Amino acid sequence: MADALKVGIAGLGTVGASLVRIIQTRANELTVTCGRAIEITAVTARDRNRDRGIDISGITWFDTPEKLAAEADIDVFVELMGGAEGAAPNSVRAALTRGLHVVTANKALLASSGVELARIAEEKGALLNFEAAVAGGIPVIKALRESLTGNTVSRVYGIMNGTCNYILTRMEKEGLSFADCLKEAQRLGYAEADPAFDIEGNDTAHKLAILTTLAFGTEIAADEIYLEGITNISIEDIHAAADLGYRIKLLGVAQQTDSGIEQRVHPTMVPHDSVIAQVDGVTNAVAIESDILGELLMVGPGAGGDATASAVLGDIADIAKSRPGAQRVPVLGTPAAALSPYKRARMQSHEGGYFIRLTVADRTGVFASIAARMAENAISLESIVQRAKPDSEDTAKTIILVTHATTEDSVRKAVDAIKRESYLAGEPQVIRIERPKAF
Numbered sequence: 001m002a003d004a005l006k007v008g009i010a011g012l013g014t015v016g017a018s019l020v021r022i023i024q025t026r027a028n029e030l031t032v033t034c035g036r037a038i039e040i041t042a043v044t045a046r047d048r049n050r051d052r053g054i055d056i057s058g059i060t061w062f063d064t065p066e067k068l069a070a071e072a073d074i075d076v077f078v079e080l081m082g083g084a085e086g087a088a089p090n091s092v093r094a095a096l097t098r099g100l101h102v103v104t105a106n107k108a109l110l111a112s113s114g115v116e117l118a119r120i121a122e123e124k125g126a127l128l129n130f131e132a133a134v135a136g137g138i139p140v141i142k143a144l145r146e147s148l149t150g151n152t153v154s155r156v157y158g159i160m161n162g163t164c165n166y167i168l169t170r171m172e173k174e175g176l177s178f179a180d181c182l183k184e185a186q187r188l189g190y191a192e193a194d195p196a197f198d199i200e201g202n203d204t205a206h207k208l209a210i211l212t213t214l215a216f217g218t219e220i221a222a223d224e225i226y227l228e229g230i231t232n233i234s235i236e237d238i239h240a241a242a243d244l245g246y247r248i249k250l251l252g253v254a255q256q257t258d259s260g261i262e263q264r265v266h267p268t269m270v271p272h273d274s275v276i277a278q279v280d281g282v283t284n285a286v287a288i289e290s291d292i293l294g295e296l297l298m299v300g301p302g303a304g305g306d307a308t309a310s311a312v313l314g315d316i317a318d319i320a321k322s323r324p325g326a327q328r329v330p331v332l333g334t335p336a337a338a339l340s341p342y343k344r345a346r347m348q349s350h351e352g353g354y355f356i357r358l359t360v361a362d363r364t365g366v367f368a369s370i371a372a373r374m375a376e377n378a379i380s381l382e383s384i385v386q387r388a389k390p391d392s393e394d395t396a397k398t399i400i401l402v403t404h405a406t407t408e409d410s411v412r413k414a415v416d417a418i419k420r421e422s423y424l425a426g427e428p429q430v431i432r433i434e435r436p437k438a439f
């Protein structure tokens, strides 16, 4: 049997501690499956004395991740600390430069430095695996990087942040406000004390940037993503969406268009009977549309210590099974030197259906004026509904419009024109509609 694969782990938090426990308790099965033992020989974290509920007594402790990466007697460096700056990039760079294989779950690091790190790994003949960085336990990286080779991808989209999906699901099912659902998510440990990164869409954007590169063979362009979080979604929107046969999800969408690639993260209405609309709570889903395969949809746990450690372990096992000197799968699906520059499609030219909710004074002529502003911008309407504002003592009315496919530009112009009228009694709400192809 081949020598044991020696693994060093930097970061022993939620994911790291799960990984240590799983490798230790499944040692025999892993040896049989991989044809060699997987042995943790070095670890590090910030606090050496913290009780992590795992046994690291026989494992060499390093005081810093940089030192572990540079000096430990290991074959694989596993980075489970997080962060795009400081210890994570420094230690990953040091490990790759030494020719070590690297496994990481760090989407922030890949979104900011993925191409540079891929280049180093490829120069050194090392593997850089990151299945856990997008949608936790769902094997979407492997699907795009390996299984769909030869396919031309037209769109990849998904629910990739469990916190947002939990909040939106609770709002709909319990009729609770955004603020109440956020508090509950924090109490249950689904949302961070500072939830901005999740609810403003940045976390989804990091994951989307990685998927875009794998799907379209372009350089990572995390700063070129249109971003809208879920903080403005009200219970009224959720009810209106339900009445019209839709549910609201925070989607990350990357789409090839005639003018470039759209990357966008925003609250999205999806048809109630689509599979993605049924993905509730902290569960994630990723859909890939491509020309040879058609539509692939994967649903599963997007976070949590064990689910994420499962993906990390799969990456380590791939390394254990790989042959030294063998041809490596390019880190980002396409060799780093062959990635093409990212060409951004203007958000203004995005085409699709729109939901528009307007709060207006109850006056004659308002309905006709709104219809006229839509017509002036060549927007054709699927439906227009007027309803009394439920909890309002004044005479304001809500008007809900659903458009047929139109452009972002037209919708913005029409809404701006409506804003210049005197009858608006609140900020208009605009939510894009996305239609899955197959499911």
Ligand SMILES: NC(=O)c1ccc[n+]([C@@H]2O[C@H](COP(=O)([O-])OP(=O)(O)OC[C@H]3O[C@@H](n4cnc5c(N)ncnc54)[C@H](OP(=O)(O)O)[C@@H]3O)[C@@H](O)[C@H]2O)c1
Pocket (backbone or CB within 6 Å): 010, 011, 012, 013, 014, 015, 016, 044, 045, 046, 047, 048, 050, 064, 065, 079, 080, 081, 082, 083, 087, 105, 106, 107, 108, 132, 133, 136, 302, 303, 304, 305, 308
């Ligand atoms: N949790 C999930 O569900 C999940 C899902 C998908 C991906 N991820 C990714 O997995 C990674 C780890 O997440 P996590 O939830 O396990 O984080 P976590 O619970 O906060 O653990 C982070 C670990 O890294 C250590 N650490 C942080 N900075 C360090 C430094 N400068 N030097 C040495 N050690 C340092 C911490 O040490 P101490 O324990 O001593 O403080 C801790 O053990 C992140 O990139 C995250 O985005 C997590």
